[in-house]
Amino acid sequence: MNIEWYIVLSSLLFATGVVGILIRRSPMVILLCLELMLNAGNLALVAFSRMVGNAQGQVFAVIVMVIAACEVVVGLGLIVAIFRRRLPLNVDDLRELRG
Amino acid sequence: MEAVLFFLAAIGALGGAIGVVALRNPFFSVLALIAHLFSLAVLFLLLTSAFVAAAQVVVYAGAVMVLYVFVVAYVGGGGESAWEPIPGQRFLAPLLGVAIFVELSIAVLGSALSALDTHGSEVPTGFGDPAAIGRLLLEKFLLPFEASSILLLLAAVGAIVLAARRREGEGEGSSEHSAKRSEDPTPSPTPGVTA
Amino acid sequence: MSATAWAWLVLLFPLLGSIAIAVGFRALPARAAGALGTLTIGLSFVCAVAALISLLGDPAEARHHASSLWDYASVAGLDIKLGVYVDPLSVYMALVVSGVSALIHLYSYGYMRSDAGYRRFFSYLNFFVFSMLLLVLAGNFVLLIVGWAFVGFTSYALISFWYRRETATKAGMKAFVINVVGDIGMVLAAFLIFRELGSFDYGVVFARAPEAFTTNEWTVTAICLLLLLGVCAKSAQLPLHTWLPDAMEGPTPVSSLIHAATMVTAGVYLIARTHVLFGLAPTAADIAAFIGLATLLVAATVALVVTDLKRAIAYSTMSQIGYMVVGVSIGAYGAGLFHLMTHAFFKALLFMAAGSIIAAMANEQNIDKMSGFGKAMRFTSITMLCGGLALAAFPLTSGFFSKDEILAYAGARGGMYLIFAVLGYVGAFLTAVYTFRLIFRVLPGQPCREAQELIDTGHVAHGEPRNPATGELEDTEVGFPGPEHNIAERSASMRVAMAVLAFGALAGGLIQIPGVDNVIADFLDPVFADSPLAAIHPSTSWSWIGLGIGAVVALAGIATAHWLYVANPEAPRRLEARFRGLHGFLLHKWYFDEAIDLLVVRPALAVGRFANRVFERFVVDGLVTGTEGTVRGAGGVVRSVQNGFVRSYALLLIVGFAGLALYFLIASS
Numbered sequence A: 001m002n003i004e005w006y007i008v009l010s011s012l013l014f015a016t017g018v019v020g021i022l023i024r025r026s027p028m029v030i031l032l033c034l035e036l037m038l039n040a041g042n043l044a045l046v047a048f049s050r051m052v053g054n055a056q057g058q059v060f061a062v063i064v065m066v067i068a069a070c071e072v073v074v075g076l077g078l079i080v081a082i083f084r085r086r087l088p089l090n091v092d093d094l095r096e097l098r099g
Numbered sequence B: 001m002e003a004v005l006f007f008l009a010a011i012g013a014l015g016g017a018i019g020v021v022a023l024r025n026p027f028f029s030v031l032a033l034i035a036h037l038f039s040l041a042v043l044f045l046l047l048t049s050a051f052v053a054a055a056q057v058v059v060y061a062g063a064v065m066v067l068y069v070f071v072v073a074y075v076g077g078g079g080e081s082a083w084e085p086i087p088g089q090r091f092l093a094p095l096l097g098v099a100i101f102v103e104l105s106i107a108v109l110g111s112a113l114s115a116l117d118t119h120g121s122e123v124p125t126g127f128g129d130p131a132a133i134g135r136l137l138l139e140k141f142l143l144p145f146e147a148s149s150i151l152l153l154l155a156a157v158g159a160i161v162l163a164a165r166r167r168e169g170e171g172e173g174s175s176e177h178s179a180k181r182s183e184d185p186t187p188s189p190t191p192g193v194t195a
Numbered sequence C: 001m002s003a004t005a006w007a008w009l010v011l012l013f014p015l016l017g018s019i020a021i022a023v024g025f026r027a028l029p030a031r032a033a034g035a036l037g038t039l040t041i042g043l044s045f046v047c048a049v050a051a052l053i054s055l056l057g058d059p060a061e062a063r064h065h066a067s068s069l070w071d072y073a074s075v076a077g078l079d080i081k082l083g084v085y086v087d088p089l090s091v092y093m094a095l096v097v098s099g100v101s102a103l104i105h106l107y108s109y110g111y112m113r114s115d116a117g118y119r120r121f122f123s124y125l126n127f128f129v130f131s132m133l134l135l136v137l138a139g140n141f142v143l144l145i146v147g148w149a150f151v152g153f154t155s156y157a158l159i160s161f162w163y164r165r166e167t168a169t170k171a172g173m174k175a176f177v178i179n180v181v182g183d184i185g186m187v188l189a190a191f192l193i194f195r196e197l198g199s200f201d202y203g204v205v206f207a208r209a210p211e212a213f214t215t216n217e218w219t220v221t222a223i224c225l226l227l228l229l230g231v232c233a234k235s236a237q238l239p240l241h242t243w244l245p246d247a248m249e250g251p252t253p254v255s256s257l258i259h260a261a262t263m264v265t266a267g268v269y270l271i272a273r274t275h276v277l278f279g280l281a282p283t284a285a286d287i288a289a290f291i292g293l294a295t296l297l298v299a300a301t302v303a304l305v306v307t308d309l310k311r312a313i314a315y316s317t318m319s320q321i322g323y324m325v326v327g328v329s330i331g332a333y334g335a336g337l338f339h340l341m342t343h344a345f346f347k348a349l350l351f352m353a354a355g356s357i358i359a360a361m362a363n364e365q366n367i368d369k370m371s372g373f374g375k376a377m378r379f380t381s382i383t384m385l386c387g388g389l390a391l392a393a394f395p396l397t398s399g400f401f402s403k404d405e406i407l408a409y410a411g412a413r414g415g416m417y418l419i420f421a422v423l424g425y426v427g428a429f430l431t432a433v434y435t436f437r438l439i440f441r442v443l444p445g446q447p448c449r450e451a452q453e454l455i456d457t458g459h460v461a462h463g464e465p466r467n468p469a470t471g472e473l474e475d476t477e478v479g480f481p482g483p484e485h486n487i488a489e490r491s492a493s494m495r496v497a498m499a500v501l502a503f504g505a506l507a508g509g510l511i512q513i514p515g516v517d518n519v520i521a522d523f524l525d526p527v528f529a530d531s532p533l534a535a536i537h538p539s540t541s542w543s544w545i546g547l548g549i550g551a552v553v554a555l556a557g558i559a560t561a562h563w564l565y566v567a568n569p570e571a572p573r574r575l576e577a578r579f580r581g582l583h584g585f586l587l588h589k590w591y592f593d594e595a596i597d598l599l600v601v602r603p604a605l606a607v608g609r610f611a612n613r614v615f616e617r618f619v620v621d622g623l624v625t626g627t628e629g630t631v632r633g634a635g636g637v638v639r640s641v642q643n644g645f646v647r648s649y650a651l652l653l654i655v656g657f658a659g660l661a662l663y664f665l666i667a668s669s
Helices: A001-025 A025-051 A056-084 B002-022 B026-046 B050-075 B089-109 B130-139 B142-163 B177-181 C003-023 C030-056 C090-112 C116-138 C142-161 C166-197 C200-214 C217-233 C243-249 C254-261 C261-275 C275-280 C282-303 C309-330 C333-360 C379-393 C399-412 C415-442 C449-457 C492-512 C519-528 C540-567 C572-576 C582-588 C587-638 C646-668
Strands: C066-071 C080-086
Touching: A001 A025, A001 B002, A001 B089, A001 C646, A025 B002, A025 B026, A056 B002, A056 B050, A056 B130, A056 B142, A056 C080, B002 B026, B026 B050, B026 C261, B089 C116, B089 C646, B130 B142, B130 C449, B130 C540, B130 C572, B142 C200, B177 C333, C003 C066, C003 C080, C003 C090, C003 C116, C030 C090, C030 C116, C080 C090, C080 C116, C080 C142, C090 C116, C090 C254, C090 C333, C090 C492, C116 C142, C116 C254, C116 C261, C116 C282, C142 C217, C142 C243, C142 C254, C142 C261, C142 C449, C142 C587, C166 C200, C166 C217, C166 C582, C200 C275, C217 C275, C217 C282, C243 C254, C243 C309, C254 C309, C254 C333, C261 C275, C261 C309, C261 C333, C282 C309, C282 C415, C282 C582, C309 C333, C309 C399, C309 C415, C309 C449, C333 C379, C333 C399, C333 C449, C379 C415, C379 C492, C399 C415, C399 C492, C399 C540, C415 C540, C449 C582, C492 C519, C540 C572, C572 C582, C582 C587
Parallel strands: none
Antiparallel strands: C066 C080
16 A cells, blocks of 8 residues: 555556647547546645645645636637637647747 | 555546547547546545545536536537648657656656655544645635635636627637627527536 | 248138139129139239248258148057148149149130039139149148049049040049059058058158168068059059040140149159158169150150140150159159249140130141141240240250250269160150141141131131040030130130240240259259259259250251151151051050050959859859848748647647656656
């Protein structure tokens, strides 16, 4: 029952999230992968909090959850707006800002 | 016992994560994420963080994911084409993922974190209870607490503005839309936007 | 007032006159401008006389004063003042310049009437006199070069005075460019002088030079040769002489003033002024003398065949300046400068007379078409005869005493310099021949059409204004050398000027008769006292022998001319037919123009073409375009990172993060 396992698991989940962001093209799924990364961070925070014996890490984790919620709200609003304008929901097709 | 639970939850979390990344249909990805979140809640419980686990289930899996479900249902979600326009992306992404995992693991397992006590310190009863968390939130972390509530407000307003139905229909390219201010029959936002 | 104060006034009046006429261009009526211009030069002459009197008040050794108005540049070891230097040489030159200039202004007052550019003419002419006076009165090399350059500019402005005439503008450019070559020599010489002696000031330079240089050391020789370059350009000596005949495109008063009396003598003045340096570099002085001798002979031979009246007189000028250059180079300073004065008199007079005749000929300048003016224009022909006699060194005229004094000195110096004496007499013979060739062609004989018209009706002949060289029709808007230019018989101012000069040409020699009086040489003696060459004096008897030989030569020349052009009019044509090659060679001015075109002009044009076609296109444009292309290419490469794909940006981000993490891992282990 090592704390290390939790941390390693957290980094594995984080790496998975990274791969997902780089590979997937639908903005929805990218947001989901973002959630993955945030949760991985949360796991690490809580694990450290348990290790140290201080509940501050958990408070931090709660705040992170709040942030994640806000970000999801705005991101989904963006997706809805894109959908409303009948633009393709594909980050590769939304590339007008380029040099 | 603990170890068994840990591994079960870990497998669940990992499976959910891989499911999010790999599944074609976005709806299935959402479901995978929900499963992942539940597993994480179990892990939190194993770490005697009851409040965080509860918040995870209620807020995250309960509210945020429901939001996702609504939007996926509204937007739909097709598959993505197999062709990759950016050269090297498909090859580099897994590589980078592995690299990051390895680096982080080394950082954790290497000598830099040798101070890790494998079992964790002795914790008092009531560690991770809502009371403890609540006390911290309202005493030591009052400012972040209030700031995050304002942030929530901002996010809600922003989302409404973003997703509000514009006047005179929506076509491609919205720059002229904001300029036009003709009569609008119903400016009401779509239902179910609020968090 | 002190001599230097008078000297400043001498400079001031022409400058004021020039500015006043230029500024009041529209307000002044033409005659007033002419009167003002003449008046200022007259005042300048008066001030020069006053400076002379003031200078004579000093004891002989102390007759040199320098005065400066303000510091022009005083930095980094340079100390250049705006200063004049008044000594016998500069006062003498100032007197000659201002005196002859005043008379020529008087002449132009009448001659240029009804020319549309009358006011511009007088403004330029005044400015020229100012520049020339600045040149001779300058107290340091910088101011000398300033005067030198101004004189060159004014010469250009006056040669191309009728600027719608293409031949005139071309001649002006030619004169200016060749003078610039001389200016380069002058400036380099000034640099060397400053580098070796540390100052530009005459007093300092000439005091330090004997200590700083050994005889014929390469630096002082280089300085003298570079100065010689300036002399050759300004005084039209070989090989930079080709501009002078073409400069006859300008109005006749210009030819008379600039290209006979004053500007072309600047080189002679320069050698006389820097005699200390030339004395330290005898090789350079000898080179200068030989150049003078060569010019003397070449110009005399060409003057024998040229048919344009003004150009013939121009070659004569070139030849006489050769005499002066020989004189001041071999050490006959007093004689050379005396010849400068007498030459100014009779050459200016000859040009004035020529101007009168050309005006009567409705602007025709070819002597083959002129004859019989002796009957038609009495005054002009008498004055022309006076000038011609003086030029040919007819006994007892001024030219007689001055020219032969130089040759006598050459004989007295002996050794190699006897060549100068011998060939100088040959040149004198040729001078007499060509001078009287002109006079016998133009004056005696059956009156030509224009002369007959003058005799019969008293009207000056009219014709369409045409360029005498090319025959093309003139553009008369800016003024033109047309028949409304006056002849001497109709214009009092012209007559007065010519009369004074005629008197000077005939009687001027009386102040320097060997054994009797030595006014000029005595006056100039303090300036040249430090030169060992000045101590050489031909004995009085030798001088008179030389004068005798000169008289014989001159009379022989006049007789030959009489035989060729009056007694046997067929003889020239027969000679021409027999020596066709030689005649052609002489007519082409010894092919100097062609040589310069081949050696200098064409290579310069080729270099320019190369620079334009190859260098500019490939090297310069290549560099510029290449730089531009490189920058654009680099920009393109950098720009390709911004491909618009969010995922590639994310990839780069993660790559960076992974790299950083790796770095910290390694750093902390």
